[in-house]
Amino acid sequence: MSLDILYFSFMQxxxxxxxxxxxxxSVVGLFLVLRRYSLFGDAVAHSSFGGIAAGLLVGVYxxxxxYLVSLASALIITKIRQKFDxxxxxxVAVLLSSGIAVGLILISLSGGFTTDIFSFLFGSILLVSTExxxxxxxxxxxxxxxILLLYRDLIYSTFNEEQAKVSGIPVEKINYxxxxxxxxxxxxxxxxxxxxxxxxxxxxxxxxxxxYRRGFKQTVLVSIxxxxxxxxxxxxxxxxFDITPSGAIVLLLIAIFAATLIIKSTGLIAKLTA
Amino acid sequence: xxxxxxxxxxxxxxxxxxxxxxDVSFSVEQNxxxxxxxxxxxxxxxxxxxxxxxxxxxxxxxxxxxKDIRKxxxxxxxxxxxxxxxxxxKNFPVTVREVVxxxxxxxxxxxxxxxxxxxxxxxxxxxxxxxxxxxQQQRVFIAKALADNPKILILDEPVTGIDQQSTEIFYSILTxxxxxxxxxxxxxxxxxxxxxxxxxxxxxxxxxxxxxxxxDEFFKNDQLLKQYSESSMQQHMHHRDEK
Numbered sequence: 001m002s003l004d005i006l007y008f009s010f011m012q013x014x015x016x017x018x019x020x021x022x023x024x025x026s027v028v029g030l031f032l033v034l035r036r037y038s039l040f041g042d043a044v045a046h047s048s049f050g051g052i053a054a055g056l057l058v059g060v061y062x063x064x065x066x067y068l069v070s071l072a073s074a075l076i077i078t079k080i081r082q083k084f085d086x087x088x089x090x091x092v093a094v095l096l097s098s099g100i101a102v103g104l105i106l107i108s109l110s111g112g113f114t115t116d117i118f119s120f121l122f123g124s125i126l127l128v129s130t131e132x133x134x135x136x137x138x139x140x141x142x143x144x145x146x147i148l149l150l151y152r153d154l155i156y157s158t159f160n161e162e163q164a165k166v167s168g169i170p171v172e173k174i175n176y177x178x179x180x181x182x183x184x185x186x187x188x189x190x191x192x193x194x195x196x197x198x199x200x201x202x203x204x205x206x207x208x209x210x211x212y213r214r215g216f217k218q219t220v221l222v223s224i225x226x227x228x229x230x231x232x233x234x235x236x237x238x239x240x241f242d243i244t245p246s247g248a249i250v251l252l253l254i255a256i257f258a259a260t261l262i263i264k265s266t267g268l269i270a271k272l273t274a
Numbered sequence: 275x276x277x278x279x280x281x282x283x284x285x286x287x288x289x290x291x292x293x294x295x296x297d298v299s300f301s302v303e304q305n306x307x308x309x310x311x312x313x314x315x316x317x318x319x320x321x322x323x324x325x326x327x328x329x330x331x332x333x334x335x336x337x338x339x340x341k342d343i344r345k346x347x348x349x350x351x352x353x354x355x356x357x358x359x360x361x362x363x364k365n366f367p368v369t370v371r372e373v374v375x376x377x378x379x380x381x382x383x384x385x386x387x388x389x390x391x392x393x394x395x396x397x398x399x400x401x402x403x404x405x406x407x408x409x410q411q412q413r414v415f416i417a418k419a420l421a422d423n424p425k426i427l428i429l430d431e432p433v434t435g436i437d438q439q440s441t442e443i444f445y446s447i448l449t450x451x452x453x454x455x456x457x458x459x460x461x462x463x464x465x466x467x468x469x470x471x472x473x474x475x476x477x478x479x480x481x482x483x484x485x486x487x488x489x490d491e492f493f494k495n496d497q498l499l500k501q502y503s504e505s506s507m508q509q510h511m512h513h514r515d516e517k
Contacts, residue, residue: 034363156377160362163415166326166355167377167422168347210367213402219367 005239013133014125014235014245020140021192022201022227027147028185029202030223031178033210034158036088040077040179042199043092044186047073047099049195051187052120053106062120063132066187073099074183078175123194123246125235132191139188143181154178155216192231193246201227204253208260226256277340279304279426279458280325285334287320293481294320295332300477300486302460304425307452309469309489310462311502312479318462319358321479322430326355338426354419354457356412356429364404371399374417381421393417393447409433409440416447426458427451433465445472466493478502 005011025041032040051069055062073095080091107117119127128136147154157164157174165171186198193201209223234249241248280302287295295317302308312318323329325336327347335342338349368376374386390396393413398406403414412432419427429448433441445468451457463469469476470493478484478492484502485492492498 034366036363152375152377152379155368155372159366159368159373159376160360162328162357163355163360163418164377165328166350166353168350169377210365213405214367215369215400215402216367216372 005236010126010128011235011239013128013130015232017128017133017136018125018192018231018235018249019228020136021189022205022231023224024140024143024185025189025201026205026223026227027144027220028178028182030206030209030220031154031158032182032202033206035178037092038203039089039092039096039199040074040182041186041202043077043096043099044070044074044183045190045195045198046096046103048187048190049120050099050102050106052117052195053103053110056114056116057106057110062116063187063190066120066190067184069099070187071180071183074179075176078179082172119194120190121194121196122244123190123192123197125192125245126239128191136188136191139184143185146177146181150174150177193249197246197250200250200253204250204257205230208253208257211260211264226253230256276304278302278337279306279339280460281335281337281340282325283335283337285321285324285332285336287317287324287329287332289320295324295479296482297334298479298483299334300483302426302458302475304458305452305456306475307448307459307473308461308475308477309473310460310477310479311464311466311469312462312484313464316480318479319430322355322428322462325428326350326353351422352425354416354422354424354427356415356419356427356432358431358434360411360415362403366402366404368403369400370395370403370406370414370417373403373414374421376418378421386421389417389420392420392451394443407437407440409436409444412436412440412444413447416444416451420451424457426460429459429461431462431464433463433468441468448472 006015029041032038048066048070051066052062054069055065077088077091077095080086081088153164153169153174156167157169157171161171189198189201205223205227206219208226209219212219212222214222230249230252234252235245237243238245238248278301282301283299285295285298286293298317298321310318310321320329324332325343327343327350330344337343338352341349343349370390371386374389375381386399387396390399393416395410395413395417398410403411406414416427427448433444436444448459448461449472452459461469461473470489473489475487476489476492477486485498
């Protein structure tokens with residue numbers, strides 16, 4: 001099989017969107033992982049399932065309702081964490097199951113599972129439209145610019161909230177900004193790997209990159225490299241072998257993670273970073 | 275006349291209906307090295323939380339350079355803070371140099387070099403912070419606090435759990451910052467010997483202010499030392515009974 005497949009318009013859109021989403025999830029995911037908020041993506045994605053079901057029920061484009069519901073959910077998790085003595089993971093668990101429960105009821109009201117629902121659950125990057133590709137690129141560009149502008153404050157408030165506060169950084173506003181950005185990122189990424197595998201894109205490349213024990217910028221670059229490689233290779237392999245892209249992408253990420261674990265256990269990473 | 279660096283008037287803090295600081299007043303002059311001593315639960319950390327604007331639910335007044343801190347948060351730019359045990363994710367992928375740069379918009383590499391040299395940690399600038407010893411990490415946090423060019427450095431029991439050699443290095447750095455760079459230092463500690471050697475002023479806190487004045491007046495007065503240790507012991511027993 002030659003690289004002729006790259007000339008197909010649907011493949012170009014899939015790869016361009018995939019690279020943008022990989023970039024976005026790596027960068028946003030690193031802040032979530034370091035805040036011990038790894039399952040946040042999962043919770044917001046599951047709650048957006050309710051939004052997608054609502055959109056399908058009332059005849060609105062499901063991703064728009066998913067954006068609304070996921071942003072509301074992201075803000076609710078943050079508020080619950082701040083106001084009540086409930087741990088982040090417990091709040092995430094409550095939201096995760098609420099989203100699925102609401103979604104299931106709305107789906108049963110709208111006549112049961114359809115192909116549309118399955119494409120949101122498992123991703124459908126090969127079917128991404130030109131309009132959606134433009135939307136993904138625009139959102140990725142906007143979010144990365146915001147992160148770049150606030151990079152120093154974001155990293156400081158993630159590293160040590162108390163000291164960042166004392167330094168005059170508006171930590172609470174930064175916390176809301178992060179969950180807002182994460183909410184948008186989750187729904188944007190649903191088209192690539194689907195609701196069920198979304199947290200893999202947030203967590204696995206970052207956890208893998210952290211094991212290389214580099215500084216922040218280098219960790220971001222390593223994470224992006226792993227994510228982009230897995231997404232592009234996963235999309236191409238899925239076409240060649242006629243398998244689901246989301247499954248291929250996530251398995252590639254896991255393969256890199258496993259390889260890193262093996263390298264680490266041999267002490268090679270420590271030797272390289274010494 | 276030079277303004278006091280810090281002025282605290284009639285500070286009272288209640289927490290869950292229990293008074294943890296009761297009508298405390300004292301001032302800190304510019305270039306002072308003030309040691310705050312007191313047993314666990316004496317209110318030292320609460321006092322710092324009020325001074326740093328983390329806790330705002332207090333009665334009384336706190337002023338930095340003559341300005342009430344409730345009216346503006348700009349005073350925070352004049353303060354560097356080193357917490358007891360900075361909480362951060364152990365695997366946080368960040369180098370010493372990146373920690374100093376965090377949150378700073380106009381900090382060039384030469385200034386970072388200077389700061390790292392001041393705290394004797396320059397040779398570790400590219401190491402990941404989680405890989406350093408507790409003593410080295412605390413020096414990184416002093417470097418971070420110095421990045422803002424603070425006039426006042428507040429340190430809350432910074433050498434807890436740190437070995438003797440690192441503690442001595444840490445104290446030498448503080449002395450240099452106070453004497454050579456004229457930074458006002460406020461250090462809370464359980465280590466009476468250290469406070470005796472380092473600080474020119476001492477404040478003994480145990481909910482109320484037991485003593486505030488020149489260090490020698492306190493440490494050379496056996497009567498005061500005896501009263502302090504008795505009051506500390508009572509607080510210690512009370513603290514233990516509460517647990």
